Amino acid sequence: MHTPSLFRHALLVGAALAALVSFAAEAATKTVCTITVNSADEREMFKRHLPPGDYKFVELVERNRPDWLASACQAKVQCDALIISGHFDGGDEFYTDSNEKSEYLTVAEMERASCSDSCPGVFANLKEVYLFGCNTLKPLPEQHALSNRDRIRHIFKDVPVIYGFSSKAPLGRYAGPVVERWLQTQPEVGSGKVNQKLLGAFAQVSMTVTPGITNADPQAKLRADACRFIDDRLSPAQKVEFLHEVLKGDLQEVRMLQEQLERFANAIGPKQRFESKTAAAFASLARDQATRERYLDFARTASESPARMRMMAFARNIGWLTPSQEQAEFLRMLGERVARDDVGREEIDMACTRERDAGSESALKPLATGVFKSSKVAPFAALACLGNAEAHARVVRAMASADTQDVAMVQTYLRHRPLTDSSEMRTVASSIGKMPTPGAQVRALETLARQRVSDPESLREIARLFPSAKSVDVQRAIAAILIRADHRVLGQADLARSLKQHRLKSPDGGSDVIDALIRVLQAG
Missing domain, CATH: 1.10.220 (Annexin V; domain 1)
Structure with missing residues (x-):
């Protein structure tokens, strides 16, 4: 009479054991999450070579859904390993070069997910991260106060192993086969242990490895403070x-x-x-x-x-400076650099992109006093960007300078303030013809070419330089300007004859822009 009871007990024990076995099998299966914003080569190699019974793959990117990361977070996907594939040159986002894809992943979004506890599954249980993108673990800071390496370490807090590249990374079609050869050694992915064979497989490029920061890390407080500004709570x-x-x-x-x-x-x-x-x-x-x-x-x-x-x-953004006070701080900075003779491209760019306020004319006088004592072009270019006409004239004259650094500063200035006055164009064209050094002439002509010269008299002045040019490089620089011009104002037949009659012999014997210009003139 005890048999039914024993039978039921056995059934219960068997069911419990089956559940335990099932749970253990599920627990033994590692989840590999992938974020594929560009090449899928690396992901496909992992999927092809890792045993299906031991690894489950989850692609987090949902095509044409901008909030795909938030969706994955809400689904509470639990990741043991994470593979991110995408270009990362600038250090602000993973992006694609494909016209067929539009997905991307910003560092800011990753930081928010990491700091807010809004994405506990994707980030919380990671043992390994694989970053297939350039400069993902670059140790030197560029535009950020923190290096890419430090920012990644902050995002993946407590992750034991993060693989990435300290400089250029191979494209997916090259990285994929390398990953495949490594996976054929049957590594344990998601173990949380550094795999020296993987580093060896990418020994010819810049692959490196680092752990995420921990609470014992010197940067732990910095991360905690940074997180408070993006914590959704x-x-x-x-x-x-x-x-x-x-x-x-x-x-x-x-x-x-x-x-x-x-x-x-x-x-x-x-x-x-x-x-x-x-x-x-x-x-x-x-x-x-x-x-x-x-x-x-x-x-x-x-x-x-x-x-x-x-x-x-x-x-200014937090209310400590008014716009005019911020402008005054800029002029103060620029004046200090003028006094130290330390003005360059950055200062010219900054001056040319600033908005001038109503009171800037009087504020410029102290700066102008210092600039006009300088023998270099860069301070004049910065002052000219702020609206000083005399400084502008000085920069334009410097197009014909023999100093390569001066010409470089002129080029920086003209990117922001192109020449629009025909008389200035003619003056520059005439002065280039009087330059004694062919190398300097070439630089001046190249600078002028970027201005897309259209004034007929200026073009004729440039064409007149061709017969007297002392080097083939100067003639080529002249041709590079004329080939983009309206040839009707130059007299096509006469110009073609002049080019053929006076062109200097090319040292390499090949066809060049002069030949191209002659063909265009003859066809016209």
């Missing part, structure tokens, strides 16, 4: 209050957090700024004159002009 007012705390603290850390601070300040729109608690937090920040002056003094010590003015732009 904090209100804008709380973030402004924290911003105030940060600005009162270590200013070196402020510089390291510069990008996060800027991104946060830019994300707070006018509507949010007028919300009572947020407005009160900004008002408290604006009243803190001691912290303001300390920050501005620190910003003025930045050795690079873009970094200095970036900090000043942030000060």
Whole structure:
């Protein structure tokens, strides 16, 4: 009479054992998540060679769905390993060069997902990350205060193994076969242990490996602070209050957090700024004159002009500078660099892209006094960008300079302020003909060619230089200008005869732009 009871007990035990076996099998299966924004070569090699019973693959990118990462996070996908494939040259996003795809993955979005606990599955349980993109683990900072390597380490906190490239990475069609050869050695993917065979397989390129930061890492506090500005669980007012705390603290850390601070300040729109608690937090920040002056003094010590003015732009954004005060800070910076004879392309670019305010004419006088003492073109180019007519004339005359550095500064200036005055074009064309050095003539002609000369008299002046040119390089530079011009104003038949009669023998004997111009003239 105990048999049914024993039978039922056995059935229950058997079911429990089956459930345990099933759970163990499920637990033993590793999930490999893939984010394929460009080449699928690497992903397909992993899928082809990893045993299906041991590994499950989940592609997180959903085509034509912009919020695919948020979708994956909401689905609570649990990833043991993550493979990201995409171009990463600039360090701001993974992107594609395919016309058929539009998906991309920004570093900012990854940081938000990592910091907000809104994506616990994708990021929380990772043992390994594979980043197939250029400069993903580049150790030197470029446009960011943190290097790509450090930013990636912050995103993948506590991940034991992160593979990437410190400089150029091979394209997918080349990386795929290398990955395949490595996978044929039957490695354990998702173990959380560095695989030396993988590093050896990519020994000819820049593959490297690093762990994500941990709470014991010296940068742990920096990451925690950066996360507070993008943590979805904090209100804008709380973030402004924290911003105030940060600005009162270590200013070196402020510089390291510069990008996060800027991104946060830019994300707070006018509507949010007028919300009572947020407005009160900004008002408290604006009243803190001691912290303001300390920050501005620190910003003025930045050795690079873009970094200095970036900090000043942030000060304006949070209410510490008015637009005219920020302009004054720019002129102060530029005046200091003029005094040190340290003006270059960056300063010219910055001057040419700034918006002039109504009071800038009088503010320019002290700067102009210093500039007109200089013997170099770069300070004049910066001043000319700000609207000084005398400085502009000085830069235009420098097109015919024998100094290669001066010509380079002229080229930078003219990218922002192209020549539009016909008389200036004629003056430049005439002065080029009087230059004694062929090398300098070529540089001047190349600079002029970028201005797309259309004035008939200027074109005729340039054509008249051809017979007297002392080198074939000068003649080629002349032809490069004329070939894009309206040949009807030059007398096509006469110009073709002049070119054939006076062209110098080419040292390489091949066809060049002069031949091309002659054919165009004869066809016309």
